[in-house]
Amino acid sequence: MEKLKCLVPESIKRMVGESSDEDLASTSSTLLHCLLNLPQFQQMIDDLADSKNSLCGKNKKVALELKQKGNESYLTAEYASALESYSQALRVAPMDAVDMDKNLVATLFLNRASLFHKIGFLTESLRDCKRAISISPTYAKAWYRRGKANVDLGNFKDAVNDFNNAKSFELSLDGKRHIETELNIILERQKSTSRMAVQENENCFGHFDEPCQLKLSQVSTPDKGRGMASQCDIPQASLVHKEEPYALIILKSCRETHCHYCLNQLRADTVPCTSCTIPLYCSEHCQIQAGGEPFSNFQDKIGTKESHSHSHGEYKFALCSDSNPIECFPEHKHECLGVNWPAILPSDIVLAGRILVKSTSQRCSTESNALCDLGLSHSYTQITPESKLELHMYAIVLLCCLQHSFGFELPINGVSLSQTIILISQIRVNSMAIVRMKSVDDPPDQFRKLTSVGDALTSSLEQVPVGQAIYKAASLFNHSCLPNIHAYFLSRTLFIRTTEYVSTGCPLELSYGPQVGQSDCEDRLRYLADKYSFRCQCRGCSQLNLSDLVLNAFCCVNHNCAGVVLESTIINGETRKLNNFPRAPEKQKFDSHLQGHKLNIVDINDVASLALKFNNSSLHIQPGFCLHCGTHRDLDASHEAINKAWSYIKRLQEAIISKDISGTTLLDASRALGILRSTLHAYNKSVAEAEDNLAQAFCLVRDFQSAREHCKESIKILQTLYDPDHIVIGYELVKLASIQLSLDDPAAVDSTNHLGLIFARYFGPHVDFIVPYQQFLKRVAHR
Numbered sequence: 169m170e171k172l173k174c175l176v177p178e179s180i181k182r183m184v185g186e187s188s189d190e191d192l193a194s195t196s197s198t199l200l201h202c203l204l205n206l207p208q209f210q211q212m213i214d215d216l217a218d219s220k221n222s223l224c225g226k227n228k229k230v231a232l233e234l235k236q237k238g239n240e241s242y243l244t245a246e247y248a249s250a251l252e253s254y255s256q257a258l259r260v261a262p263m264d265a266v267d268m269d270k271n272l273v274a275t276l277f278l279n280r281a282s283l284f285h286k287i288g289f290l291t292e293s294l295r296d297c298k299r300a301i302s303i304s305p306t307y308a309k310a311w312y313r314r315g316k317a318n319v320d321l322g323n324f325k326d327a328v329n330d331f332n333n334a335k336s337f338e339l340s341l342d343g344k345r346h347i348e349t350e351l352n353i354i355l356e357r358q359k360s361t362s363r364m365a366v367q368e369n370e371n372c373f374g375h376f377d378e379p380c381q382l383k384l385s386q387v388s389t390p391d392k393g394r395g396m397a398s399q400c401d402i403p404q405a406s407l408v409h410k411e412e413p414y415a416l417i418i419l420k421s422c423r424e425t426h427c428h429y430c431l432n433q434l435r436a437d438t439v440p441c442t443s444c445t446i447p448l449y450c451s452e453h454c455q456i457q458a459g460g461e462p463f464s465n466f467q468d469k470i471g472t473k474e475s476h477s478h479s480h481g482e483y484k485f486a487l488c489s490d491s492n493p494i495e496c497f498p499e500h501k502h503e504c505l506g507v508n509w510p511a512i513l514p515s516d517i518v519l520a521g522r523i524l525v526k527s528t529s530q531r532c533s534t535e536s537n538a539l540c541d542l543g544l545s546h547s548y549t550q551i552t553p554e555s556k557l558e559l560h561m562y563a564i565v566l567l568c569c570l571q572h573s574f575g576f577e578l579p580i581n582g583v584s585l586s587q588t589i590i591l592i593s594q595i596r597v598n599s600m601a602i603v604r605m606k607s608v609d610d611p612p613d614q615f616r617k618l619t620s621v622g623d624a625l626t627s628s629l630e631q632v633p634v635g636q637a638i639y640k641a642a643s644l645f646n647h648s649c650l651p652n653i654h655a656y657f658l659s660r661t662l663f664i665r666t667t668e669y670v671s672t673g674c675p676l677e678l679s680y681g682p683q684v685g686q687s688d689c690e691d692r693l694r695y696l697a698d699k700y701s702f703r704c705q706c707r708g709c710s711q712l713n714l715s716d717l718v719l720n721a722f723c724c725v726n727h728n729c730a731g732v733v734l735e736s737t738i739i740n741g742e743t744r745k746l747n748n749f750p751r752a753p754e755k756q757k758f759d760s761h762l763q764g765h766k767l768n769i770v771d772i773n774d775v776a777s778l779a780l781k782f783n784n785s786s787l788h789i790q791p792g793f794c795l796h797c798g799t800h801r802d803l804d805a806s807h808e809a810i811n812k813a814w815s816y817i818k819r820l821q822e823a824i825i826s827k828d829i830s831g832t833t834l835l836d837a838s839r840a841l842g843i844l845r846s847t848l849h850a851y852n853k854s855v856a857e858a859e860d861n862l863a864q865a866f867c868l869v870r871d872f873q874s875a876r877e878h879c880k881e882s883i884k885i886l887q888t889l890y891d892p893d894h895i896v897i898g899y900e901l902v903k904l905a906s907i908q909l910s911l912d913d914p915a916a917v918d919s920t921n922h923l924g925l926i927f928a929r930y931f932g933p934h935v936d937f938i939v940p941y942q943q944f945l946k947r948v949a950h951r
């Protein structure tokens with residue numbers, strides 16, 4: 169794409185860079201004509217959209233090689249490698265390929281089922297057998313293997329049925345006799361056991377159906393456009409919104425680890441797409457929902473006794489569809505042609521393709537003229553000239569790819585291109601990042617069950633983005649750096665909950681990323697302007713707050729003084745708030761923010777009261793001078809000392825990542841923390857980060873007592889910068905509780921109770937699905 173950009177004449181680049189949403193039809197058609205005359209552009213479209221150049225199509229030869237490799241690894245007991253080979257082979261094997269008179273895919277499922285059985289993954293084995301049987305209903309070995317897995321799972325009735333089927337399809341007499349013997353043993357065992365059968369349980373989320381009964385109203389605001397507000401008083405932790413995505417796509421970084429439909433972490437028995445090698449799914453349910461065909465459509469007819477009716481090959485649609493019917497559009501189908509563009513173009517462009525195809529198919533029924541009319545806001549006019557050129561180019565490439573590979577019946581002209589450019593702009597402003605909670609100590613490979621869980625007691629949690637989606641109704645929620653609602657996801661469903669009491673008429677606003685306490689006001693404004701092209705007008709950025717004042721502050725050089733020293737950038741930023749929003753901050757804001765703190769807040773109140781004394785919209789604060797006693801600090805020298813100290817903390821961070829922490833690294837970092845503490849303000853965010861790094865490092869060298877103290881110090885600071893019951897504190901308490909448990913410290917009970925309350929506030933009844941680790945902590949702490 170970059171090379172292509174260089175070939176566009178400067179005059180066209182300038183015209184595109186200066187375009188507004190009004191003249192997109194003419195700018196995009198000018199660029200289109202220019203590109204169509206470039207052989208490099210034609211070549212690019214051929215590479216992306218022509219099936220002859222496809223790298224994402226099925227390939228029998230490669231599948232057979234991988235199968236062979238898997239068999240060899242299995243024989244030498246290299247099970248992880250065998251699993252990798254079989255799964256890869258399944259991904260590339262054509263559904264109609266035959267190997268030694270058997271459907272190749274069915275054989276591969278069976279081989280993988282045998283491997284799973286060998287390593288004790290019984291439900292995975294059972295599911296792979298089912299898949300082999302649904303392709304090849306008379307596959308005696310698959311019935312037999314399934315019978316064995318059912319025996320080990322205690323499902324004797326099913327096992328008897330499986331062995332009977334295996335016996336009837338087995339051709340050799342010896343084989344039949346062998347199965348008969350096993351069958352008799354099972355029948356005996358069945359009589360003598362009362363063991364409960366283990367039920368296969370696919371994607372069961374208990375409280376998926378929590379109703380959302382609150383009515384919200386759409387409001388219009390002068391500074392943020394449309395927004396959502398409450399129509400009644402809403403208690404904390406209430407569900408205010410629930411929605412299925414209009415369109416969704418997995419992020420490139422998660423393609424190998426998460427299901428391309430529901431975005432849950434893939435299990436070891438991944439299910440491939442039936443037509444191309446790009447997506448992996450966690451189940452046939454997801455594979456079919458995405459637009460794939462059921463495996464039973466590829467039934468192997470070789471040697472089949474057609475009359476046999478197999479009652480066990482059916483699919484289970486356990487997730488959302490039964491209880492909560494959702495509109496389902498086969499969103500991968502038009503990409504599923506083995507061509508390269510869905511794998512190569514950026515995720516938001518492939519998402520735009522999904523929306524175009526979906527809305528065009530719906531357009532036939534609604535007879536709208538717009539190619540795609542989501543009715544969402546966008547910020548095309550505010551973006552940079554480079555971004556405008558990029559949007560133009562991607563819109564042209566996407567429409568050409570859709571037309572070339574999928575036969576999308578749409579003239580590529582100024583009108584369709586301008587609508588596509590606006591669509592991509594809407595996606596950039598309105599799409600939500602779907603996140604999943606990840607325990608940092610999760611083993612990255614699929615052999616989760618094989619690794620020890622003994623080290624889990626020093627775990628911590630983080631949120632990782634896995635997908636990007638458009639939720640049409642939720643796009644109307646505005647951003648606040650001090651949000652009063654919180655969004656999270658179960659499978660593809662978006663849930664939004666209040667995190668505090670919200671009174672009637674109050675705007676409901678979530679955070680698009682940055683929050684007060686996480687970074688200072690200038691950083692938040694920069695992030696939102698860069699990513700979403702708007703200048704934030706939320707209360708966090710328009711009213712003074714303690715976090716923004718102390719987050720990057722220095723301490724007083726006078727050891728007896730707990731005062732605050734600010735830099736000019738912070739003072740300027742805070743003064744700007746007052747200039748732009750000359751409303752007096754309310755005194756009680758500071759007080760309520762500090763309620764419940766048992767911390768020494770004298771210095772913070774100093775800052776607050778000083779800030780409140782502003783006159784003519786300016787703060788009377790001198791950079792470099794203590795706000796309490798007026799003593800001067802040399803800020804240049806302080807910066808130098810901090811940078812040097814921080815280099816030791818950075819070294820420690822690297823050592824933590826490589827899990828190789830030497831005594832010297834730890835000692836240097838401890839000394840560096842001393843310098844940070846004596847130079848920076850007690851509530852400076854960098855001190856919290858350094859404390860947290862030391863806590864992690866001490867955990868790794870198993871000095872849990874030191875780890876606990878550093879972890880507590882870090883939490884103390886964060887509780888001041890955020891709300892004490894903010895979700896960030898919940899994550900930190902997970903770390904503290906796990907360290908306390910490692911020390912048999914009874915205080916772990918308080919920590920787990922506290923984190924339980926915080927998570928319940930953010931996730932309501934879904935807490936155990938989102939943070940299953942907290943259940944484990946609670947159980948151990950209360951034991």
Ligand SMILES: C[S@@+](CC[C@H](N)C(=O)[O-])C[C@H]1O[C@@H](n2cnc3c(N)ncnc32)[C@H](O)[C@@H]1O
Pocket residue numbers: 391392393394395544545546547597598643644645646647648700701702703704705706
């Ligand atoms: C996802 S949309 C929210 C709904 C939007 N207000 C509308 O009218 O459709 C995001 C856009 O809303 C506006 N917006 C949201 N939060 C804002 C804030 N805190 N300050 C200023 N503008 C905001 C910006 O224009 C942003 O690009």
